[in-house]
Amino acid sequence: GAVVSQHPSWVICKSGTSVKIECRSLDFQATTMFWYRQFPKQSLMLMATSNEGSKATYEQGVEKDKFLINHASLTLSTLTVTSAHPEDSSFYICSARDKVAGGLETQYFGPGTRLLVL
Amino acid sequence: GQNIDQPTEMTATEGAIVQINCTYQTSGFNGLFWYQQHAGEAPTFLSYNVLDGLEEKGRFSSFLSRSKGYSYLLLKELQMKDSASYLCAGRAGGSYIPTFGRGTSLIVHP
Numbered sequence: 001g002a003v004v005s006q007h008p009s010w011v012i013c014k015s016g017t018s019v020k021i022e023c024r025s026l027d028f029q030a031t032t033m034f035w036y037r038q039f040p041k042q043s044l045m046l047m048a049t050s051n052e053g054s055k056a057t058y059e060q061g062v063e064k065d066k067f068l069i070n071h072a073s074l075t076l077s078t079l080t081v082t083s084a085h086p087e088d089s090s091f092y093i094c095s096a097r098d099k100v101a102g103g104l105e106t107q108y109f110g111p112g113t114r115l116l117v118l
Numbered sequence: 119g120q121n122i123d124q125p126t127e128m129t130a131t132e133g134a135i136v137q138i139n140c141t142y143q144t145s146g147f148n149g150l151f152w153y154q155q156h157a158g159e160a161p162t163f164l165s166y167n168v169l170d171g172l173e174e175k176g177r178f179s180s181f182l183s184r185s186k187g188y189s190y191l192l193l194k195e196l197q198m199k200d201s202a203s204y205l206c207a208g209r210a211g212g213s214y215i216p217t218f219g220r221g222t223s224l225i226v227h228p
Contacts, residue, residue, distance in 0.1 A: 034215070044161070044205070044218040093160050097214065106151065107216075109160035 002028050002098045006110035013084055014118055021079045021113045023094030029074035030096035034107060035067075038091045050077045084117045091115075120144045122219035124206045129225045130196055138191045138204050138222045146211015152180050152191045153205040155221065161205055164191070193224075201226045 003026040011019050023033055031052050036044040048058045048069050056069035068080040081088055091114050095107035121143040130136040142150065149168045153161035167173055167182035167189060179192040191204055203223050207216035 041220075041223075043220040046215065046217075049215065091158075095160075106163050106166060108163070109153075112158075112160045114158070 002096070002108040004030075004094065004096050004108050004110040006094055006113050008113060009111060010114050010116075012116045012118065015085050016083055019081045019084055019115060021081075021092055021094075021115075023077045023079070023096070023110050025075045025096045025098075025108075028096070028098050030077075030098065031074060032097040033071060033077040034095045034097070035069060035077075035079050036093045036095065038093060038112075044093065047079075081115065084115070086117045089115055089117045120208055120210055120217040122206055122208050122217055124204075124219045124222045126220065127223045127225070129227065130193075132196055132198060132226055132228050134196050135192065135194050136196060136224065138193070138206075138224065140189045140191070140206030140219060142187050142189070142206070142208040142219075144187075144208050144210040144217075147184055148209040148211050148213060149216070150180075150182055150189045151205075151207040151209070151216050152178075152189075153207065153218075155203045155205055157202075164204075196226050198226050198228070200224065 005024045007022045033050045035047045038044050046059050047062045048056045050056045050069050050071040052071045058064045071077040091112050093112040095109045124140045152164040155161040165180035172181045177194045182189045203221040205221045206219040209216040
């Protein structure tokens, strides 16, 4: 099956610093990648949809200047949390769109990045 | 908008059968997904239903009734490793992006 990787898996940083998270599709080309945030015992909340070579589409309530998304190639999207604060501490998960047998479409998720801002 | 509703937590015994229900309200309909998520890990795809009926895949089956806005995930011969959160996700008509429910935390005990 399709494999998506994320790096780093864990980040601990000081308040005010910026953190970059990478999402890669390893064995397929992903024209579309998605960034989610998940707080403990909560649902996956879509933050933005990232299309290769164009600007990301952000969900309502997500600050595009705070969460910078770059999708420079068909296999890599990055999320940069700028000037991180403790309330940004969360589990960030990316996914990439792929087609499975029968023409169905689903998303394959990366392993997630746990961010802790002190 | 979309609304996905599923129970918060369920418990079951190893070897038993458990059914996790999900009701959804979407603008149009373009498929219903089930994902499994172990604590601290990303979700893994389990099933996708777009037509009414039961889809069986090994120990896991998923059912959909579009007229009732209802789906369930059926897990048979439960194993301890099935303890996880099960996410129901619905996709609105004309969209390829699903909206996730809060997930049902399933605890399997001996």
